[in-house]
Amino acid sequence: RRPKRFPPGPQPLPIFGNLLQLCLENPMRDLERLRLRYGNVFSLYFGSRPAVILNGTKTIREALVTKGTDFAGRPDELLLSHITQGKGVIMANHGPSWRDHRRFALMTLRNFGLGKQSMEDRILGEVEHVAAELEKSNGKPMNPQLLFHHASCDIICSIMYGKRYEYDNHFFRAMIKMMADCSKIANGAWGMIYDNLPLLRGLPLPFKKVMDDYSCVKRHVKSIVEEHRATRIPKQPRDVIDSYLDQIEKMPKGSVFDEEQLLATLLDLLFAGTDTTSNTICFAVFYLTTHPEIQERCQREIDQVFEEKEMVSFEDKDRMPFMQAVIQESQRFSSTLPLSVYHSTTRDTELQGYQIPKGTLVIQNLSSVLYEEGQWKFPHEFNPDNFFNDQGELQKLEAFMPFSVGPRMCLGEGLARMELFLVLVTLLRRFQFVWPEGAGVPDYTPVFGVTQAPKAFSMVVLPRESQRH
């Protein structure tokens, strides 16, 4: 039985709670059904653990912004928190270590060129590799998804430790597969089994493999840190690792900065910065391939700006409102992180008349905001007009929150926006993406996970050079 004044929800069963009432492969439809029945704040039992589900712009803003500190914790008894041991930034609970690491990560990303030329150079350099691979397809249908994962991962590696991997590097491919597996498992059925049936945790089931793979990537990153120790010049950081090593030396012994936290933070940035951005690029390219009229409009806008200049830069976005709207609409319509990252309450709190005790698992349903009726002109279709007002001007909308809101919101937003813009503009300028003949009707249903991906698809890539002159 639910405690008094706890948010309402369906009757739980012993041991399983409400798990059997959800499709664990993809619970998004069930969550929408429950929202319609119980309202924007409802609760579910995952096994014996209560969870509060937040829906809609107003509710999520009220919890994560107005009562930001109350809702800024992370749950500590879940697969993801066990994998990372609650260290680093993403799964660290609200407290001094999280705060200082978040500040460090934000500052270091800025110092390594966010908004400055060098970050743009790294991204544009990587796009050249992507373009070369796309050219190799020679007009034959190809699936670009892995290529975009490789590119996003290489960009983040170059920022963290000044190194990019060749796309056929064996370790690199394994690392990318591990991240995709981890994303699929953590929010899916295996993650639910791990989180709610602790007796099964020791068995060789898929979550065990993800944990082993994580340790393997961690060992690799550790060897890179050791290389940095041997070659660095103090106070002259080349990348994020050098900056962190400087930080360890600067702080008194026993501070929150140590080697374990360094490894966890690097892995966080690697994880958080790869699948999120690459899946958004995949979705955007998929939508543009299947909406040729929108693709052509982007290319017309791009061609106009590039009549006067050769290379794209992030500043050009202000002259490309349609391109910006397409990128934002791709983020909205794909809802790349549909349930964000799970939160927990840091103290007993209240929301819309309900009482929520300290330590309660809190899940923000970002899809409920990104498709919310009344917030969007066309909530259920891919349509960049969602971002233009009646005067045809690009507008800021409070329901546009793919990066979440509040004190825990994505700290890589600036980098992600820059990457999405530079990659998509450069590729659209050079190539036309065509839905292959006979490929049938596109299926927009995403593959569910912490990060959603489009279903496997193919496209034909044609060079645009001839059309521009």
Ligand code: HEM
């Ligand atoms: C399109 C790309 C991206 C999207 C849609 C996205 C979205 C998100 C969301 C929804 C969260 C959870 C916020 C919350 O718990 O309320 C998050 C957290 C986070 N993101 Fe991103 N992200 C993206 C790219 C990146 C990149 C490129 C990086 C790093 C370089 C990054 C680093 C992080 C980190 C470290 C956190 C945890 C923040 C904390 O707990 O304080 N993200 N992101």
